[in-house]
Amino acid sequence: MGDESCAEDPAASARVDGRGGGSPPAALSGGGGEAPALRERRATLERLAGETFDVLVVGGGVTGCGVALDAASRGLSVALVERRDFAAGTSSRSSKLIHGGLRYLEHLDFGLVREALHERRLLVEKLAPHMVHPTPFLLPLKHGLRDRMYMGAGLMLYDALAGRRLAMPRHRHLSHAACLRAVPSLRDDALTGGIRYHDAQVDDARFSVMLARTAAAEGAVCAPAVEVTAFLHEGLRVAGVRARDLEGDTEFDVRARTVVNATGVWTTHMERLAGIERPLLVRPSKGVHFVVPRERIDSEYALILPTEKSVLFVLPWGEQWIVGTTDTDWEFGLDHPSATRTDIEYLLEHVNAVLADPLTFDDIIAVYVGLRPLLGGGAGETAEVSREHAVRRSAPGFVSVAGGKYTTYRLMARDAVDVAAADLPFAADASRTADLPILGAVGLAGAAERLRGHPAAALLRPGRLEHLVRRYGALAGEVLDLAAADRSLAAPLRGAEKYVAAEAAYAALHEGALHIDDVLTRRTHIAFELRDRGREAATHVAALMAPALGWDEATVAREVAHYHARLDAERAAQAMLDDAGSDAARSPVLDLRLTPPPTTTGPGGPADSGPTTTEDRR
Numbered sequence: 001m002g003d004e005s006c007a008e009d010p011a012a013s014a015r016v017d018g019r020g021g022g023s024p025p026a027a028l029s030g031g032g033g034e035a036p037a038l039r040e041r042r043a044t045l046e047r048l049a050g051e052t053f054d055v056l057v058v059g060g061g062v063t064g065c066g067v068a069l070d071a072a073s074r075g076l077s078v079a080l081v082e083r084r085d086f087a088a089g090t091s092s093r094s095s096k097l098i099h100g101g102l103r104y105l106e107h108l109d110f111g112l113v114r115e116a117l118h119e120r121r122l123l124v125e126k127l128a129p130h131m132v133h134p135t136p137f138l139l140p141l142k143h144g145l146r147d148r149m150y151m152g153a154g155l156m157l158y159d160a161l162a163g164r165r166l167a168m169p170r171h172r173h174l175s176h177a178a179c180l181r182a183v184p185s186l187r188d189d190a191l192t193g194g195i196r197y198h199d200a201q202v203d204d205a206r207f208s209v210m211l212a213r214t215a216a217a218e219g220a221v222c223a224p225a226v227e228v229t230a231f232l233h234e235g236l237r238v239a240g241v242r243a244r245d246l247e248g249d250t251e252f253d254v255r256a257r258t259v260v261n262a263t264g265v266w267t268t269h270m271e272r273l274a275g276i277e278r279p280l281l282v283r284p285s286k287g288v289h290f291v292v293p294r295e296r297i298d299s300e301y302a303l304i305l306p307t308e309k310s311v312l313f314v315l316p317w318g319e320q321w322i323v324g325t326t327d328t329d330w331e332f333g334l335d336h337p338s339a340t341r342t343d344i345e346y347l348l349e350h351v352n353a354v355l356a357d358p359l360t361f362d363d364i365i366a367v368y369v370g371l372r373p374l375l376g377g378g379a380g381e382t383a384e385v386s387r388e389h390a391v392r393r394s395a396p397g398f399v400s401v402a403g404g405k406y407t408t409y410r411l412m413a414r415d416a417v418d419v420a421a422a423d424l425p426f427a428a429d430a431s432r433t434a435d436l437p438i439l440g441a442v443g444l445a446g447a448a449e450r451l452r453g454h455p456a457a458a459l460l461r462p463g464r465l466e467h468l469v470r471r472y473g474a475l476a477g478e479v480l481d482l483a484a485a486d487r488s489l490a491a492p493l494r495g496a497e498k499y500v501a502a503e504a505a506y507a508a509l510h511e512g513a514l515h516i517d518d519v520l521t522r523r524t525h526i527a528f529e530l531r532d533r534g535r536e537a538a539t540h541v542a543a544l545m546a547p548a549l550g551w552d553e554a555t556v557a558r559e560v561a562h563y564h565a566r567l568d569a570e571r572a573a574q575a576m577l578d579d580a581g582s583d584a585a586r587s588p589v590l591d592l593r594l595t596p597p598p599t600t601t602g603p604g605g606p607a608d609s610g611p612t613t614t615e616d617r618r
């Protein structure tokens with residue numbers, strides 16, 4: 001399969017609903033008939049209700065999207081359903097590192113580190129060079145010779161575990177003066193010297209969407225806003241799911257030979273829903289990051305700062321720095337984990353321990369929060385729980401995959417499909433994803449130069465073409481096509497001028513975005529890159545998405561009002577001192593998809609009297 005599968009062929013513009021081909025730009029200007037994204041969605045839901053799939057994946061985070069791609073590229077028929085948006089769970093809220101995990105060396109997890117470093121190399125060099133970028137880090141040393149020997153040995157091992165042929169430069173010891181030259185913001189007495197090494201960064205939310213699109217290009221039917229509400233059984237075997245379209249609030253069955261549960265922190269809940277008596281236990285651990293302006297920290301390098309429990313990262317992100325993270329148990333709702341003032345104070349205290357000019361609350365642009373899906377339900381510090389993954393055939397036709405790290409999603413996916421394939425009535429091929437670049441990777445070299453000749457390129461502001469290539473790789477031309485058909489789309493997004501207006505339309509037409517939150521938070525990162533967190537941009541984004549999704553004025557107003565309410569709830573939550581108070585302030589404003597109107601019967605017609613569901617059996 002390899003390169004040619006996503007090179008110049010039509011699959012390269014696959015939408016996440018599983019259909020290839022670009023959409024007619026006329027549709028954007030109201031070309032008549034059903035709105036294009038709605039038409040696609042209806043077709044997708046009909047396929048879900050009408051076909052029997054070899055593999056049905058539940059969950060559209062990086063793991064589920066990876067499973068869909070792995071299975072589809074083996075030639076299996078695949079469907080993926082995601083309750084909210086792709087990457088709406090943990091997969092958009094990580095530290096955004098593709099890394100071996102330097103700190104796991106301390107736990108002697110050499111196998112885990114080696115695997116992760118191998119994946120890092122594959123992603124940087126072959127699978128996703130448009131999305132995974134090497135970044136230099138500085139590890140400041142506190143205690144002179146002792147630290148230098150201990151940490152230096154660790155980094156020597158880190159380089160060695162990465163393999164003989166290095167994908168990025170080896171580590172280098174730096175003197176105290178060299179560290180301060182590279183990172184003038186460091187306090188003179190915070191270090192005695194340092195070590196520079198490299199890891200990689202990824203736009204986690206976009207990466208998951210591009211995985212789903214690549215799976216779609218390989219034939220998978222991928223649908224966001226479809227929730228699994230129960231499981232279908234044939235005897236002891238799981239035979240599919242009952243699903244609810246959260247946009248139309250209709251219900252239908254999806255039949256499958258095997259179901260893969262890739263729902264991260266929802267894994268245990270899904271296992272229970274499937275009737276598994278002793279469910280796989282996943283423990284949610286909360287991680288908080290905050291974002292500050294780039295000019296507040298003067299540094300050529302990302303920073304890794306050891307803390308008493310784990311490490312703290314200071315990571316470059318465009319015109320900002322991301323600072324994180326915490327690692328504490330979370331006992332409240334899983335949909336909208338929230339930060340407390342205490343979490344933010346913890347991060348401030350630790351980062352300020354090394355900064356000459358300390359950060360304050362006023363510097364903080366935004367805060368985001370994720371839940372780690374840690375394996376096991378035991379007590380003890382969450383930072384001590386292994387980051388390895390588990391794949392379990394919990395019942396015939398039902399496999400759960402959980403734990404792990406963003407970096408190792410491909411291995412998790414491969415292992416899950418290997419186990420699921422044992423339930424198929426034929427032998428499945430071996431995994432091919434080690435040789436299958438993600439959409440946008442093929443043709444990356446020279447893409448900016450080639451696109452300078454595109455009719456819309458001259459309409460863009462300086463630097464925006466490079467911005468598009470950085471975000472879409474070789475697919476940037478598709479965004480430009482929209483701007484060529486409607487020149488107003490070449491303008492900057494109002495309220496978030498770094499982005500091009502066409503990006504919001506493209507997200508609705510090609511990337512499965514169904515609400516402005518999907519665009520403001522995950523297709524772009526306006527929600528955490530701008531001080532108003534996208535309050536102003538929300539109106540323009542809604543107007544740009546409206547033609548693709550057939551929104552009337554009332555829907556546009558509802559989208560904007562809901563987004564503003566979400567921002568208010570988040571700010572209120574971040575002023576609270578404990579998780580209970582923070583959750584009480586945040587949770588009243590649910591994702592719009594999670595507050596649907598009353599149930600009717602869906603695209604598959606009335607739920608038939610075939611297989612029983614777990615709910616029926618209770």
Ligand SMILES: Cc1cc2nc3c(=O)[nH]c(=O)nc-3n(C[C@H](O)[C@H](O)[C@H](O)COP(=O)(O)OP(=O)(O)OC[C@H]3O[C@@H](n4cnc5c(N)ncnc54)[C@H](O)[C@@H]3O)c2cc1C
Pocket residue numbers: 058059060061062063064081082083084085086087088089090091092093094095096097098099226227228229262263264265266285286287288325369370371372373402403404405406407408
């Ligand atoms: C703070 C933090 C920092 C991290 N940093 C890093 C890092 O730098 N590098 C790294 O390698 N790893 C990192 N990780 C770990 C990594 O982010 C996670 O392991 C990974 O994102 C988990 O992905 P997932 O697909 O398993 O889960 P998720 O992304 O949570 O996906 C599960 C999906 O299942 C869906 N779902 C749930 N119930 C249903 C249902 N009934 N029907 C349909 N869909 C459903 C959810 O909506 C969700 O989208 C970090 C994690 C956290 C929390």
